[in-house]
Structures are given as C-alpha cells and as structure tokens.
Amino acid sequence: xxxxxxxxxxxxxxxxxxxxxxxxxxxxxxxxxxxxxxxxxxxxxxxxxxxxxxxxxxxxxxxxxxxxxxxxxxxxxxxxxxxxxxxxxxxxxxxxxxxxxxxxxxxxxxxxxxxxxxxxxxxxxxxxxxxxxxxxxxxxxxxxxxxxxxxxxxxxxxxxxxxxxxxxxxxxxxxxxxxxxxxxxxxxxxxxxxxxxxxxxxxxxxxxxxxxxxxxxxxxxxxxxxxxxxxxxxxxxxxxxxxxxxxxxxxxxxxxxxxxxxxxxxxxxxxxxxxxxxxxxxxxxxxxxxxxxxxxxxxxxxxxxxxxxxxxxxxxxxxxxxxxxxxxxxxxxxxxxxxxxxxxxxxxxxxxxxxxxxxxxxxxxxxxxxxxxxxxxxxxxxxxxxxxxxxxxxxxxxxxxxxxxxxxxxxxxxxxxxxxxxxxxxxxxxxxxxxxxxxxxxxxxxxxxxxxxxxxxxxxxxxxxxxxxxxxxxxxxxxxxxxxxxxxxxxxxxxxxxxxxxxxxxxxxxxxxxxxxxxxxxxxxxxxxxxxxxxxxxxxxxxxxxxxxxxxxxxxxxxxxxxxxxxxxxxxxxxxxxxxxxxxxxxxxxxxxxxxxxxxxxxxxxxxxxxxxxxxxxxxxxxxxxxxxxxxxxxxxxxxxxxxxxxxxxxxxxxxxxxxxxxxxxxxxxxxxxxxxxxxxxxxxxxxxxxxxxxxxxxxxxxxxxxxx
Numbered sequence: 128x129x130x131x132x133x134x135x136x137x138x139x140x141x142x143x144x145x146x147x148x149x150x151x152x153x154x155x156x157x158x159x160x161x162x163x164x165x166x167x168x169x170x171x172x173x174x175x176x177x178x179x180x181x182x183x184x185x186x187x188x189x190x191x192x193x194x195x196x197x198x199x200x201x202x203x204x205x206x207x208x209x210x211x212x213x214x215x216x217x218x219x220x221x222x223x224x225x226x227x228x229x230x231x232x233x234x235x236x237x238x239x240x241x242x243x244x245x246x247x248x249x250x251x252x253x254x255x256x257x258x259x260x261x262x263x264x265x266x267x268x269x270x271x272x273x274x275x276x277x278x279x280x281x282x283x284x285x286x287x288x289x290x291x292x293x294x295x296x297x298x299x300x301x302x303x304x305x306x307x308x309x310x311x312x313x314x315x316x317x318x319x320x321x322x323x324x325x326x327x328x329x330x331x332x333x334x335x336x337x338x339x340x341x342x343x344x345x346x347x348x349x350x351x352x353x354x355x356x357x358x359x360x361x362x363x364x365x366x367x368x369x370x371x372x373x374x375x376x377x378x379x380x381x382x383x384x385x386x387x388x389x390x391x392x393x394x395x396x397x398x399x400x401x402x403x404x405x406x407x408x409x410x411x412x413x414x415x416x417x418x419x420x421x422x423x424x425x426x427x428x429x430x431x432x433x434x435x436x437x438x439x440x441x442x443x444x445x446x447x448x449x450x451x452x453x454x455x456x457x458x459x460x461x462x463x464x465x466x467x468x469x470x471x472x473x474x475x476x477x478x479x480x481x482x483x484x485x486x487x488x489x490x491x492x493x494x495x496x497x498x499x500x501x502x503x504x505x506x507x508x509x510x511x512x513x514x515x516x517x518x519x520x521x522x523x524x525x526x527x528x529x530x531x532x533x534x535x536x537x538x539x540x541x542x543x544x545x546x547x548x549x550x551x552x553x554x555x556x557x558x559x560x561x562x563x564x565x566x567x568x569x570x571x572x573x574x575x576x577x578x579x580x581x582x583x584x585x586x587x588x589x590x591x592x593x594x595x596x597x598x599x600x601x602x603x604x605x606x607x608x609x610x611x612x613x614x615x616x617x618x619x620x621x622x623x624x625x626x627x628x629x630x631x632x633x634x635x636x637x638x639x640x641x642x643x644x645x646x647x648x649x650x651x652x653x654x655x656x657x658x659x660x661x662x663x664x665x666x667x668x669x670x671x672x673x674x675x676x677x678x679x680x681x682x683x684x685x686x687x688x689x690x691x692x693x694x695x696x697x698x699x700x701x702x703x704x705x706x707x708x709x710x711x712x713x714x715x716x717x718x719x720x721x722x723x724x725x726x727x728x729x730x731x732x733x734x735x736x737x738x739x740x741x742x743x744x745x746x747x748x749x750x751x752x753x754x755x756x757x758x759x760x761x762x763x764x765x766x767x768x769x770x771x772x773x774x775x776x777x778x779x780x781x782x783x784x785x786x787x788x789x790x791x792x793x794x795x796x797x798x799x800x801x802x803x804x805x806x807x808x809x810x811x812x813x814x815x816x817x818x819x820x821x822x823x824x825x826x827x828x829x830x831x832x833x834x835x836x
Contacts (some may be wrong), residue, residue: 132280133189136272141181141215141250145170147264152178158194158269160230166268168202169255176265178253179215185247185285186276191222192234194269199228201260204267208256209237211248218252228259232269239274245284296740300733303814307729314819315728321659321720323646325677328696328715331383342385343376345711347683347701348402350417354410354441355691361408361415361441362685362698363392364401368709371400371420375439378696378715380689388444397446398437403463405478409471409507413441416476418453421463427486434461449510458512460484462500466530468539470559476505477515477532477539477559480524497547499524502557521564525551529617531626532559536651540626542568543615567654614681618688618695624651627688627695627720631680644680648720659720678716694719728817734763734771739810741778749782 140152150168155178159165169176182188188211195203206225212218221237239246251272255265275281306312332341343349349365349372358380365372375389375397393399401420408415417437433452440447454460458478465481483498501524502515518524528544528551542554552570557563617628626649646660662677664670670679684700695718704710723731737760744752756778764775 132275132277133273134276136186136188136274136276137183138180138251138272139183140178142177142179143167144176144178150266155267155270158232158271160194160197160268163196166196166202166266169265172258172262172264174256176255178267180251180253180270180272181215182249182251182272182276184276184278185213185249185281186272186274187239187245187281187284188221188237188248188251188272188274189239190234190236190273191251192232192269192271192273193226193267194232194271195226195230196268197230199230199259200266201258201263202266203228203259204255204257204265205259206256208254210252210254211237211246211250213247213249215250218250221248221251225257234273237274247281247284296736299736299814303729303732303736306818307725310725311819312725312728312817315817316722316725319722320657321648321722323660324719324721326717326719327675328383328717330378330385330715333384340387342715343374343698343713345713346372346402346699347681347711348421349685349699350404350406351685351687351696351698352406352408352415353687353689353696354408354413355689356410358689358692360687360696361406363406363415363417364398364404365699366402366683366711368711371402373398373400380692380694392446395446396448397439398435405465405467407467407469407476409469409474411471412474415439415441416467416469418459418467418478419462419465419481422461422484424487427484429486432461432484432486434459453505453512456510456512457514458505459500459503464526465500466528466541468530468532470532470534472534474507475559476507477530478503478505479530479539479541480526480528480544482526499526499546504559515562522555522557523551523553527614529615529628531617531619533619533621533624533651535621536624540619542617614683616684616686616697618686618690620688620690620693622690625649626651629686629695629697629718631682631684631700644677674714678714679712681712684712730763730765732814732817734760734765735810735813737763738774738778739806742806745782752782753779 140155143152146152147168147170149164150166152167154165155167157165167178191209193204204226205228207223208220209222210218211221221239222235224235226233239248253267253270255267258265330342343362344367346365346367349362351360351362353360360378360380362376362378364374373389373391373393374387375392377386377388378384379386389395389397391400398404398417398420403421404417404419406415406417415438417439419434422431434454435451436449436453436458438447438449439445450456450458459465459481461484462478462481463484465478467476467478469476478500479502481500483500485495485498499518501517501519502522504513504515505511506513516522522541523546525544525546529540529542531540532538533540536556537560538556538558540554540556542551544551552568553566554568554570556565556567558565615628615630617626619626628647628649630645630647644660644662645658648657648659649655650657664673665680673679678697679702681700681702684697686695686697688695697716697718699712699714701711737755741752741756741760744755760775760778765771
C-alpha cells in the first residue's frame with residue numbers, strides 16, 4: 128500500500144516564524160536553483176523558526192524533497208526537524224535530519240505509520256535547527272511533498288485516528304501498560320523530588336536478654352558501617368557522656384536483632400576505647416578497618432599518641448593489629464574527626480583530613496595553631512602507606528567534613544567541614560587514578576567557579592610527586608548548597624550517581640539558634656543540589672511530640688547507607704542540650720527516599736482512564752456505570768490515598784448529573800469530535816505528564832506515545 132497512488136501533494140503556506148525582506152515563504156513553491164533570491168530566509172537564527180505547510184486535503188505524506196541553490200550556501204539547513212498532524216496546533220515529530228551543503232536536491236522518507244497504521248496529516252511544520260554557517264539565518268529554497276491523497280485510501284486511516292481520539296478506553300489502558308513495560312515512565316520518575324520516610328527501628332529483644340544487653344547504649348562519636356551483601360550493620364565505640372567505649376555490636380536487618388560481639392575489644396586483642404575515630408568495611412572480604420581517636424590533652428603522652436591501626440575479620444571474629452603506629456609506616460599521625468573511604472575493588476583505603484593530636488612538647492597546648500592531616504592511601508595487600516597530598520591550598524585539610532568514594536567514576540567527593548574557626552563550603556573531587564582535582568564549588572567566592580588540579584597518577588609510584596596545580600575555568604551550575612557550619616552526614620549511591628547529605632546541629636553552641644534538620648540530594652551528572660526536606664522547629668515540646676516520627680536534630684551521630692536496598696540507618700548522637708551536656712541518644716532509625724514507582728504510575732493512569740470512562744457512561748447508561756464503578760474502577764483505587772478514596776466515594780453523584788457538553792468541530796469539519804472532546808483532552812493532558820517531553824511534543828492524543836515506524 129505504501130507506494131499505491133503516490134503523487135506530488137499540493138500545499139499552501141499556512142504560517143511562518145519570520146522572513147527577511149523579499150525572501151518570502153511562498154518562494155519555496157518554485158524550484159529555481161539558479162536564482163539566489165528564490166528562497167525563504169528567516170529574519171533570525173534564534174529559535175523558534177519555522178514554516179507551516181497546509182495540505183489541500185488530509186494525506187499520507189511519505190517523502191519530502193528539498194531543492195537547493197546551484198552552489199554551496201552558508202544558509203542551508205545543517206539540521207532540521209519536521210512535525211506533522213491533523214491539527215496545526217498538535218503535531219508529532221516525523222523526521223530529524225540535515226542537508227548536505229551542496230547543490231544536489233535531497234529527498235527524505237517521512238515516518239508515516241503508528242503501531243502498524245498509516246498516519247494522516249493535514250499540516251507539516253519544518254523547523255530549522257542549525258545552518259551551515261553558525262551565525263547565519265536559515266534558508267529553504269524549494270520543498271516538494273510526495274504521498275497519497277486518494278480519499279479511498281486516506282479515509283480508513285482517518286477512521287482509525289478518530290477511534291483512538293474518540294474514546295477507546297481499552298486501547299488507552301493498553302497503551303499506558305505498554306509504556307510502563309517499555310520504561311517510558313522512568314524519565315518522569317527521575318524528575319520527581321524524593322520524599323523522605325523516617326521509621327523508628329524497634330529491635331527484637333532476645334529471650335533472657337535485658338534491655339541493656341539487647342542493644343547498644345546511648346552514645347555519640349561512635350562509628351558504623353554496613354555489609355550490604357548480608358544486610359548487617361556494625362557499630363563500634365563512641366562516647367557515652369562520661370567515658371569512651373570499646374564495645375562492638377552487630378545488627379542484622381532481616382531478623383531485627385542486635386548482637387554484642389564484644390563488650391571490650393581491647394581485652395580480645397582489638398583497639399581500646401575510643402571516639403571520633405573512623406571505620407570502613409570491605410564487604411566482599413568481610414574485613415573492618417579502624418583508625419584514629421580523640422584524646423583529652425591530659426592523655427596526650429608520646430606513647431599514647433601513636434596511631435594504632437586494626438582490622439577485624441568478621442568470619443573468624445578476630446582482631447589484627449596491623450601496626451602500632453601508621454606514622455612510622457609513612458601513614459598519617461594520630462588524628463580525629465578525619466574521613467576514611469575504601470576502594471573495595473582495588474583494596475585501597477583513603478584517609479583525608481582530621482586534626483593531628485600533638486603532645487605538649489610538640490606544641491599541642493590549647494590555643495596553639497592546629498595541624499591538619501593530608502590525603503593518604505593504604506594498599507591493603509602490600510600493607511603500604513603512601514602520602515598522596517599534603518595539606519595545601521589545592522586540597523585544604525579539615526575536620527568534620529565528608530568524603531565519599533564513587534567506585535565507577537573512580538573519584539573521592541570531598542566537601543564541607545571546619546578548619547580552625549572557618550566553616551568550609553567548598554565541594555571538590557579527587558580522581559584516584561589520575562590525581563586530578565576538580566573544584567565543583569569554590570566556597571571562598573560568592574559565585575563559585577570551577578578549577579582543575581591535574582597530575583600524573585601517583586598512588587604507589589616512586590618517587591612521590593605532589594600534583595601540580597593549574598587553575599582552569601569550567602562550566603558550572605549556580606545552585607543552592609547545604610549550609611556550612613552544621614554537622615552533616617553524607618552517603619553515596621553509585622548506582623544512581625547521587626550524594627545524600629543529612630544536616631543537623633552545629634557543634635558550635637553560638638550557631639545553634641539556627642537549628643535545622645535538612646536532607647539534601649546532589650545529582651552528580653546534573654551538578655545539582657536539591658533540598659528535599661527541611662525542618663527548622665527547635666522547641667522541646669515539638670520534638671517531644673515528633674520523637675516517634677522523625678529524629679531530633681543532633682551532632683556526633685552516625686548515618687550509613689545500604690546502596691543495594693536503598694536504605695539509610697541512623698543511630699545515636701548528641702542532641703546539644705545545654706541543660707544536659709552529658710546527654711547522648713540511643714535512638715535507631717531507618718530512612719528511605721521514595722519516588723513513585725512505574726507500577727504506581729501505571730495504576731494512577733489506569734485510575735484516571737477508568738474514572739473518565741465511568742463519568743461518560745454515567746451520562747447515558749447509569750446502571751452499567753454503577754456496575755463499572757463497583758467492579759472495574761473500585762479495584763484500581765489506592766485506598767491508602769485519602770484524596771483518591773474520597774474522590775471515589777463522590778463519583779456516585781455523577782449518576783445524577785444530566786448536563787451535556789456542546790459538540791465541537793475539529794479541523795475544517797473533517798473530524799467530528801464527540802461531546803466529550805474537552806474532557807478527553809484534559810484526560811490526555813493528565814496522562815502525557817508522565818511521559819518524556821520528546822514523546823509528548825506536541826500533545827494531541829495517546830497515539831503520540833507509540834514509536835513511529
């Protein structure tokens with residue numbers, strides 16, 4: 128059928144965006160390759176520029192031919208798009224292509240089938256995108272359309288078109304089901320803000336266990352990590368308000384049980400009591416590493432200031448002292464409030480920042496200028512430490528910051544923290560393979576501008592060379608970022624390329640007037656921060672009421688993320704109560720970041736379609752409508768949604784409505800719309816909101832959602 132009755136199709140210019148003097152749109156009717164003035168030329172190269180052609184009658188347009196000037200020309204179309212449809216205001220994309228910059232006419236096949244059916248057009252819209260001369264306006268010299276206008280052939284395609292548009296609800300449901308199956312809802316889902324769902328965790332108490340024995344006690348400055356393969360959390364150490372702790376706990380998520388692995392790890396060959404240390408886990412080899420701790424000034428003797436480094440083997444339940452002092456092996460001195468991350472694949476630990484603890488003889492007196500530790504790497508198989516970069520302007524060391532490792536991008540993400548009395552608000556990446564530093568946000572300037580530090584890869588190479596710095600302007604996105612000066616806990620989702628930041632209290636008492644719980648998500652690929660939740664309530668009465676719904680603002684807490692199950696876990700911390708300075712928390716929470724699922728969107732589309740179908744049935748067939756309401760519509764209602772449930776209960780009142788809508792005519796009386804054209808158009812607009820923009824341009828009916836053959 129495709130070539131049956133194929134002919135040159137007659138058309139007229141219906142509309143245009145602009146034209147230059149004497150270069151009229153009507154010039155494209157005639158093919159005059161030797162006449163430089165025989166063309167349409169836009170008055171600008173700024174979008175949108177277009178020509179709209181109206182065919183003499185609805186036709187199946189199969190090809191379009193562009194004539195050209197006899198020589199190459201800078202105004203020829205290097206890129207263009209063509210849209211078509213029955214209505215001038217509602218067309219779908221039929222072609223995206225470009226012309227060669229020569230004198231030879233070019234013909235292009237136009238997609239003219241939808242789901243195996245020929246698609247009729249009354250209007251074509253030619254949209255120039257780019258000319259061969261980037262700063263020149265667009266020119267079209269000649270356009271010829273070929274296709275089928277025989278009404279005996281076109282008429283069945285019009286009937287099919289009208290059937291889709293005129294209320295085939297079963298077909299609509301089938302189309303949205305196919306859309307869901309083919310993943311067309313994913314784009315819409317990715318654009319939706321997360322909704323945080325906090326849930327308090329009440330662990331199962333084992334038989335014969337007291338409450339004290341069944342779970343970790345109140346603490347802050349502790350450390351947690353998660354084995355994502357076994358869904359097990361590990362918690363070690365901390366400060367209970369009076370003493371450092373040396374207990375090690377395990378929480379198994381599926382069974383909801385805490386198990387105390389050790390009351391005092393030091394007695395079992397492990398590290399002594401500590402807080403403000405760091406741990407991280409190699410979940411493939413079931414090994415936990417711990418480094419660093421805080422010591423009161425009275426405890427800072429030469430012997431105590433050694434930086435011990437331990438590994439806990441989960442399988443055997445045994446501790447190994449890797450070294451009594453990492454500094455003696457070329458690693459960091461004893462630090463606290465540092466950060467540690469692991470590259471599981473290449474078995475390398477990275478340690479950055481933290482304040483170096485000094486003895487009084489080394490200048491460790493109160494009020495002396497603090498020393499901050501640089502970036503170190505520890506290669507586990509060879510038991511080798513390497514200084515990657517000293518504390519310097521290119522990579523400023525700090526305490527209380529965040530550092531996350533992205534295993535696929537091979538980058539460390541470093542941001543926030545404090546340096547002496549300065550609260551930092553920068554954000555940068557360090558590529559562990561190339562040594563390159565990318566400054567995403569320079570927190571020292573009002574308008575952040577990027578910079579790049581590049582170097583050869585220096586990990587475990589000899590000799591050690593610090594990366595050389597050069598400042599390079601980069602594209603950047605001005606965006607809101609989490610506030611500096613508040614305790615943040617950050618996690619990374621390498622599958623979704625997202626960083627999550629939970630902000631709480633400031634350690635600085637003078638800054639606690641601006642208390643806020645806030646949750647931020649950073650989209651790595653879009654370079655965009657989004658605040659998905661903020662709560663600035665500070666009253667004791669409010670938080671007493673909310674204690675089972677949401678965690679109170681705090682600092683010195685721990686937050687870990689299971690990137691497979693997509694669940695955060697928070698435990699303990701310091702609520703910062705001046706009246707109870709030794710108070711610590713032992714509450715335990717899970718946090719899920721929810722977006723609508725494809726299945727939820729499918730159900731929502733089905734509900735909208737069935738609701739509309741019922742409302743039309745109710746006008747003419749009330750008995751059948753009531754049966755449809757009770758059977759087909761009721762089964763798709765989300766009874767957890769108060770709004771949807773209430774709407775469903777009110778639908779029965781539609782049976783008593785008798786008003787009819789006026790009939791409308793469509794497209795020069797060729798297509799007669801039903802009484803429900805406007806309401807169906809509204810339904811369509813609701814449905815296409817769930818589809819990608821490039822599939823809903825323009826938005827006429829659900830048939831636009833199906834790929835064109």
